[in-house]
Amino acid sequence: MALKRPDHVLRLTRLSSQSRLNLLCAALTLLALILQQQYLGTDMLLSAGICAFFLALAILQQRALAPLHREIQALILHAQNLQDGSFNTSANQLRVHELKPLADSLNQMSAQLRSERATLYQRELLLDTVLQSSPTALLLTDAADTVLMSNPAARRLLHQGKAFDGSKLFSVATDKPELHKALTGRQQGLIRLDNAEQSVWHLSVSQFQLNQKLHWLYLLKPLTREIQREELNAWKKLLRVIGHELNNTLAPLSSLAFSGKAMADKQHLAALSQLFDTISERCLHLNQFVQAYIQFAKLPAPKLAPVNWPRLINQLQDQYDFELLGQLPVLQWQADPQQLTQLLLNILKNAHESGSAPEQISLRLLEQNTALTLCVQDGGGGIPDDVLQHVLVPFYTSKTTGSGIGLTLCRDIIEAHGGTISLRNNAGGLLVSLTLPRHDGF
Incomplete structure (x- = not known):
């Protein structure tokens, strides 16, 4: 069982160092006066000398501790600046000597906090830039479906570019029934929108705790261009295969038609010669048609x-x-x-x-x-x-x-x-x- 300190002892421990030293000088003065009375008798001049000595001692120790007090005040000011979020200040090295290790620690703490705050600011700036310029629509709501944050892509998609932070989620996108239904029902997956610049979107929904409160994050990513690009690549692959097969067929047909026309001309078979002319003409037309598609399928990368x-x-x-x-x-x-x-x-x-x-x-x-x-x-x-x-x-x-x-x-x-x-x-x-x-x- 711990012993409880007396109240007078607790009051003494709460005094400042200067007050304790002054109290010590007063106690020594009183002790010296008591000893004088007991062994030397009453002597006013000696009593005055004793009081003057201990008064001078108190003044000297107060002056001796003044630089330490100034150092402490400088460190307190520095700590207050750190508490207020001002990390650009440092302890005054010209006034800190005895407590220099503590001042160095505070300076290192200031530099570290300053660096971390700069890094955090740059990350926040980068994140804000990404969110503001991203084609992905972002929505953040609370547990009551109140919109807390939306980026420009979300405002363009859901509210004609107008801000709607603070509104209920089910009150926006009413002109897009498919999107409105998917958002309010938190239906993840592909969404197709009619009469929109981007017709295909992918909705992903996630929930998380922020400040011990439930929040919902909605991400709508446009996929129209990606789907069109993949569709175009598929068409190009098909065209290259078909073009290759047609060229393998057209080349011998054109050669046979030319040889057949030459033989018909030698035998003066006009009808047969005209037939071969028609075959050659159609082969040429079909070849030009195929080459146009092949040119499209083999479009080279642009040379800027x-x-x-x-x-x-x-x-x-x-x-x-x-x-x-x-x-x-x-x-x-x-x-x-x-x-x-x-x-x-x-x-x-x-x-x-x-x-x-x-x-x-x-x-x-x-x-x-x-x-x-x-x-x-x-x-x-x-x-x-x-x-x-x-x-x-x-x-x-x-x-x-x-x-x-x-x-x-x-x-x-x-x-x-x-x-x-x-x-x-x-x-x-x-x-x-x-x-x-x-x-x-x-």
């Missing part, structure tokens, strides 16, 4: 070079009539000149084949620091909505003589440059927008 815009515009206007709106880009942009020319020629060709008058076809280049948008507008009446959703699918065409690879090739070229293509009906015609990113170093 600075774009000469005046030269490019002149080459385009030599092939098709259109009106150039606005100014040419001022910044330097990189692209594969041949592929970019082919891309714009295909779009201008479609614009002329839409039935639009040449004076209604225009090209506008909208320049920003990070991206260049090329807009081709025609006046051909646009495309029906049910057709517009499929125009970028390989082999899909509404033309009786079309191959269905023109716009698919355009998408393949612009995506190989890291850009995007979009089509929408606008101003009585079709508006094709091509976004070309600005590459590093320019």
Whole structure:
């Protein structure tokens, strides 16, 4: 059983060091006066000398401890700065000598906290940058389904770009029934949205504890481009196989047709010669058709070079009539000149084949620091909505003589440059927008 200290002992332990020393001097003075009275008798002068001696001793010890007190005050100030989150200060080395090891420890602690805070700030800044620029829509809600945080991708997808933090989750995305149902029901998996720029999304939902409270995290990742890319790669592989087999068949057919025509001409068999001419013509036409698909399937990676815009515009206007709106880009942009020319020629060709008058076809280049948008507008009446959703699918065409690879090739070229293509009906015609990113170093 622990012994309890008397109250007067506890009060003494709570005194400061200076007060204890002063109390000790007073006790020694009293003891000296008692001894004087007992052995030397009453002598006022000696008593005054004893009191003066111990008073001087108290003053000297107080002055001797003053530097230590200043060191302690400096360290206390430093500790208070650390407590307030100010890690850029350090203990005053000019005033700290006796307690230098403690001051060094505090300085090391300050440096470590300063470094950790800088690292934490950089991580938070990086995380915020990633969240703000990520195409993945992020939603954080509490246990009551109140939205606590959303990034720009989530606001664009769910609320037309407007902030909705603080709202209930089931009150947003009401215009997208499939998405609304999946979010409120926490149904993980693929979601298909009609009439949206990104039509395929993947929803993942997870829960975790934050500050001892339940939270829900919703991640919506756009998969449209990935699926389209894989679909395009599959079509290209199929085209290469079919093209190889057709070429193996067309080559001997063309040779046999040529030999047969030569034999028919020698024997003056006009009908048979005409038949071989027809076979040769169809073989040639089929070969050209196959080569066009093979060219699409074997599109090489773009060889980037600075774009000469005046030269490019002149080459385009030599092939098709259109009106150039606005100014040419001022910044330097990189692209594969041949592929970019082919891309714009295909779009201008479609614009002329839409039935639009040449004076209604225009090209506008909208320049920003990070991206260049090329807009081709025609006046051909646009495309029906049910057709517009499929125009970028390989082999899909509404033309009786079309191959269905023109716009698919355009998408393949612009995506190989890291850009995007979009089509929408606008101003009585079709508006094709091509976004070309600005590459590093320019």
